[in-house]
Amino acid sequence: xxxxxxxxxxxxxxxxxxxxxxxxxxxxxxxxxxxxxxxxxxxxxxxxxxxxxxxxxxxxxxxxxxxxxxxxxxxxxxxxxxxxxxxxxxxxxxxxxxxxxxxxxxxxxxxxxxxxxxxxxxxxxxxxxxxxxxxxxxxxxxxxxxxxxxxxxxxxxxxxxxxxxxxxxxxxxxxxxxxxxxxxxxxxxxxxxxxxxxxxxxxxxxxxxxxxxxxxxxxxxxxxxxxxxxxxxxxxxxxxxxxxxxxxxxxxxxxxxxxxxxxxxxxxxxxxxxxxxxxxxxxxxxxxxxxxxxxxxxxxxxxxxxxxxxxxxxxxxxxxxxxxxxxxxxxxxxxxxxxxxxxxxxxxxxxxxxxxxxxxxxxxxxxxxxxxxxxxxxxxxxxxxxxxxxxxxxxxxxxxxxxxxx
Ligand SMILES: [Zn+2]
Ligand SMILES: [Zn+2]
Numbered sequence: 033x034x035x036x037x038x039x040x041x042x043x044x045x046x047x048x049x050x051x052x053x054x055x056x057x058x059x060x061x062x063x064x065x066x067x068x069x070x071x072x073x074x075x076x077x078x079x080x081x082x083x084x085x086x087x088x089x090x091x092x093x094x095x096x097x098x099x100x101x102x103x104x105x106x107x108x109x110x111x112x113x114x115x116x117x118x119x120x121x122x123x124x125x126x127x128x129x130x131x132x133x134x135x136x137x138x139x140x141x142x143x144x145x146x147x148x149x150x151x152x153x154x155x156x157x158x159x160x161x162x163x164x165x166x167x168x169x170x171x172x173x174x175x176x177x178x179x180x181x182x183x184x185x186x187x188x189x190x191x192x193x194x195x196x197x198x199x200x201x202x203x204x205x206x207x208x209x210x211x212x213x214x215x216x217x218x219x220x221x222x223x224x225x226x227x228x229x230x231x232x233x234x235x236x237x238x239x240x241x242x243x244x245x246x247x248x249x250x251x252x253x254x255x256x257x258x259x260x261x262x263x264x265x266x267x268x269x270x271x272x273x274x275x276x277x278x279x280x281x282x283x284x285x286x287x288x289x290x291x292x293x294x295x296x297x298x299x300x301x302x303x304x305x306x307x308x309x310x311x312x313x314x315x316x317x318x319x320x321x322x323x324x325x326x327x328x329x330x331x332x333x334x335x336x337x338x339x340x341x342x343x344x345x346x347x348x349x350x351x352x353x354x355x356x357x358x359x360x361x362x363x364x365x366x367x368x369x370x371x372x373x374x375x376x377x378x379x380x381x382x383x384x385x386x387x388x389x390x391x392x393x394x395x396x397x398x399x400x401x402x403x404x405x406x407x408x409x410x411x412x413x414x415x416x417x418x419x420x421x422x423x424x425x426x427x428x429x430x431x432x433x434x435x436x437x438x
Contacts, residue, residue, distance in 0.1 A: 069121070182251060238269065250411070252380070290354035294347045
């Protein structure tokens with residue numbers, strides 16, 4: 033995009049750019065100066081910051097602004113400049129891309145919000161699926177395909193995965209190193225009789241894994257090695273918490289605000305001799321995190337791991353009211369994806385976005401054996417963008433639920 037003309041405000045603090053499509057951008061003097069990319073200003077390595085912002089005058093102002101290269105570049109000098117004979121140069125394309133006018137910011141927020149975009153489509157509740165063969169045939173394309181489903185829809189089922197223990201690591205490590213847990217990078221979900229609901233035949237209500245950590249696991253991968261026909265029950269459910277909180281925001285803005293403000297406490301304390309490693313984890317955080325733009329960028333839900341509420345007296349009643357309303361919404365049947373895993377199925381879902389549940393089951397002499405692993409959400413997003421670039425797809429860095437809008 034080329035620059036048509038420029039104008040400096042009377043106080044010399046704002047540069048107004050009129051573009052060839054008549055869009056108007058306004059940049060502050062400090063913004064233009066502190067993002068200078070000349071060799072004197074731009075760091076060559078991460079630690080080597082060459083501009084010490086506090087050393088600059090707070091009254092830094094525009095001196096002269098010139099359009100060069102037929103509107104493709106801008107050359108700027110400043111009053112109260114720190115460096116001698118310093119000129120800042122910016123490419124017009126970069127400036128237009130980084131325009132922070134209300135309209136441009138709004139567009140960017142919308143584009144990143146793949147979650148809401150997906151929800152707006154009003155799609156039927158269909159579990160997205162990819163066949164394992166697609167990953168074998170073309171590792172990058174196959175991996176990108178399931179990643180796209182997980183990024184946009186929160187989940188994906190990979191079917192016909194060989195029933196071998198190593199497969200979960202083989203598929204997961206195409207994206208990133210598996211996250212380490214106290215059970216190791218890969219664990220088995222099987223009835224072992226130990227004191228943990230996940231390793232029994234009990235039902236597990238809707239929850240996210242490990243909210244006791246500052247950063248709960250990102251993607252959860254569950255590979256079904258055995259689900260014998262003798263086994264009854266054990267069906268799975270997924271609920272999109274991002275959708276649920278938007279329903280809460282619409283139906284009860286007051287309860288929504290309460291869950292943004294009042295934090296719950298999560299706790300996992302285990303000093304018993306049977307524990308793999310004695311653990312003392314506690315974390316306090318609100319159920320919903322909003323970004324600067326008011327968009328939901330994080331959700332936490334696990335009533336089973338909540339410990340004593342530690343908030344001011346005035347917030348106790350409104351907290352329980354909002355919590356009950358949230359619970360009522362996530363239990364709505366129309367929000368639930370219900371399915372039964374078959375041997376060879378590998379279900380992948382975003383643990384920071386989706387709630388998962390399992391019905392109780394009876395073995396009846398059969399075996400239900402899953403292998404589980406996690407991938408960090410930031411790694412997943414990075415791989416998604418790297419693969420998109422490699423494969424020539426034009427994708428916008430999406431919002432994924434890691435408490436960040438970008
Ligand atoms: Zn510079
Ligand atoms: Zn703009």
